[in-house]
Amino acid sequence: MSSDVSCRVAWAADAEAIADVQVAAWRVQYADLLPPTLLDQMTPATIAEGWRVTLARPADARNRALVALEHDAVRGYVLTGPATDPDLDPIACGEVSDLTVVPGSTRHGHGSRLLQAAVDTLRADRFERAVVWTNSTDDDLRAFFTEAGFGADGAHRTLDLTGDGSVLVKQVRLHATIGDEPA
Numbered sequence: 225m226s227s228d229v230s231c232r233v234a235w236a237a238d239a240e241a242i243a244d245v246q247v248a249a250w251r252v253q254y255a256d257l258l259p260p261t262l263l264d265q266m267t268p269a270t271i272a273e274g275w276r277v278t279l280a281r282p283a284d285a286r287n288r289a290l291v292a293l294e295h296d297a298v299r300g301y302v303l304t305g306p307a308t309d310p311d312l313d314p315i316a317c318g319e320v321s322d323l324t325v326v327p328g329s330t331r332h333g334h335g336s337r338l339l340q341a342a343v344d345t346l347r348a349d350r351f352e353r354a355v356v357w358t359n360s361t362d363d364d365l366r367a368f369f370t371e372a373g374f375g376a377d378g379a380h381r382t383l384d385l386t387g388d389g390s391v392l393v394k395q396v397r398l399h400a401t402i403g404d405e406p407a
Contacts, residue, residue, distance in 0.1 A: 228293075228294065229292070229293065229333065229334070229337065230337075231291065231292050231337045231340075231341040232290065232291060233288060233290055234288075234291045234301060235279065238275075238279065238291055238298055239272045239275035239276040240272045241291075241297070242272075242275050242289070242298060242301050243271040243272040244268045244298075244326070245298055245299070245300060245324055245325070246271060247266050247267060248326050248327055249324045249326060250266060254385070257385065257391055258385060258386070262386065275289075282305075284305055284306060286305050286318070287303070287304070287306075288305065288345050289302070289303050290304070290338060290342060290345065292335075292337055294329070294334070299329040299334045300324055300325035300326060300329065300334045300335065300338055301322065301323075301324055302322060302323040302324070302338040302339070302341070302342045303319075304320055304321075304349075305318065305319055305321075306318060306351075307319040309355070309397070312355065316352045317351060317353045317354070317355060318349065318351035318354050318355075319356065320346070320355070320356040321356065321357065323338055323365075339368075339369075342354075343400075346402055347403075351402060352401065352402065352403040353400065353402060353403070354399065354400050355397055356397070356398050356399075357395045357397050357398075358395060358396060358398060359393055360394040360395060360396050361394075366396070366398070372400070373400045374399060375398060375399065376398055376399075377398065378397075379396070380395065380397065381394075381395050381397075382395070383395060
């Protein structure tokens with residue numbers, strides 16, 4: 225018996241479900257980094273409106289949100305679009321970001337399906353290369369991308385998660401060539 229799983233482009237109607245996934249994942253992923261009061265303030269209701277706006281009116285026609293579904297339930301999401309780093313060509317290089325799967329649904333293939341859908345989407349938008357940023361301490365996620373063919377390109381950055389300098393996260397950039405596959 226096979227599961228009813230798939231990926232598709234996200235719709236504005238998916239905003240609440242995506243917000244549910246984001247909050248659940250952040251509460252686990254950032255439990256050791258962010259203050260509990262900040263994580264408690266983060267609720268699907270406070271985040272869903274931002275998702276609705278983003279999904280209804282993307283800043284660029286090549287910005288996409290994709291969702292992983294199990295039956296009709298959203299189990300994860302990923303974003304794609306032109307790379308925004310100043311050292312990259314936004315015409316040739318696309319970015320995969322926020323690949324997130326709800327806790328309890330990891331290791332069920334949703335992340336792999338999302339990454340494949342993201343690369344297929346970037347390829348359809350004629351990007352030749354893809355990049356993704358990962359937290360430098362997230363060995364599991366970095367290994368996931370490395371096993372999928374991504375490799376470090378030497379770039380790194382520090383993100384300020386709170387905006388006040390109290391929580392800084394170091395990240396490394398990975399890249400992969402995704403241009404036309406040989407016939």
